[in-house]
Amino acid sequence: DAKTTQPNSMESNEEEPVHLPCNHSTISGTDYIHWYRQLPSQGPEYVIHGLTSNVNNRMASLAIAEDRKSSTLILHRATLRDAAVYYCIGSYDDKIIFGKGTRLHILP
Amino acid sequence: DAGVIQSPRHEVTEMGQEVTLRCKPISGHNSLFWYRQTMMRGLELLIYFNNNVPIDDSGMPEDRFSAKMPNASFSTLKIQPSEPRDSAVYFCASSPWWGEIRYFGAGTRLSVL
Numbered sequence: 001d002a003k004t005t006q007p008n009s010m011e012s013n014e015e016e017p018v019h020l021p022c023n024h025s026t027i028s029g030t031d032y033i034h035w036y037r038q039l040p041s042q043g044p045e046y047v048i049h050g051l052t053s054n055v056n057n058r059m060a061s062l063a064i065a066e067d068r069k070s071s072t073l074i075l076h077r078a079t080l081r082d083a084a085v086y087y088c089i090g091s092y093d094d095k096i097i098f099g100k101g102t103r104l105h106i107l108p
Numbered sequence: 109d110a111g112v113i114q115s116p117r118h119e120v121t122e123m124g125q126e127v128t129l130r131c132k133p134i135s136g137h138n139s140l141f142w143y144r145q146t147m148m149r150g151l152e153l154l155i156y157f158n159n160n161v162p163i164d165d166s167g168m169p170e171d172r173f174s175a176k177m178p179n180a181s182f183s184t185l186k187i188q189p190s191e192p193r194d195s196a197v198y199f200c201a202s203s204p205w206w207g208e209i210r211y212f213g214a215g216t217r218l219s220v221l
Contacts, residue, residue, distance in 0.1 A: 036210075043213055044151070046210065054136065087151075089175070098150055098151035100150055
């Protein structure tokens with residue numbers, strides 16, 4: 001599995017876009033990039049995942065660098081309910097290993 | 109669907125007692141995972157099952173921990189005897205198959221005094 005590096009914390013203003021970076025320089029060609037988030041006092045929640053192409057869903061967008069050594073999770077318009085710890089994971093198989101993630105603070 | 113259901117939500121016990129945590133996965137999901145979360149170690153995968161069969165238990169910390177999945181709709185994680193360092197939030201997750209999106213339960217907060 002790829003080792004991922006994320007900033008410990010980030011702040012963003014409400015109703016503005018948020019770009020959460022993730023470095024995964026050791027990622028292999030078959031490792032998917034997964035993003036989960038964990039709201040306070042809840043279990044982790046799936047956000048998005050992708051392999052090579054950029055991906056969009058109702059929650060977020062995932063922009064993957066052409067060399068796949070980094071990716072960015074984009075929340076298009078942050079709300080207070082998006083305050084959570086966001087985990088970036090590089091994994092091919094069952095070993096979805098959670099790192100420490102980025103704690104996102106949303107400022108009203 | 110009600111999602112992954114864990115019980116109890118909170119458990120307080122004394123050192124040496126047996127603790128049993130329960131999980132009901134989402135109907136139709138073939139894979140079930142047990143995780144433990146602490147401030148020091150973050151989220152750790154303890155064990156996972158495919159089609160009720162344990163596939164990888166390398167994350168189970170000690171012989172005091174055991175997990176079973178007697179059928180597709182129920183799993184237990186047992187700690188016997190419990191110790192204060194077992195205090196953590198234990199999450200159960202299920203997915204349609206092991207490589208797919210995982211759906212987590214709300215967790216069981218365990219405190220061992």
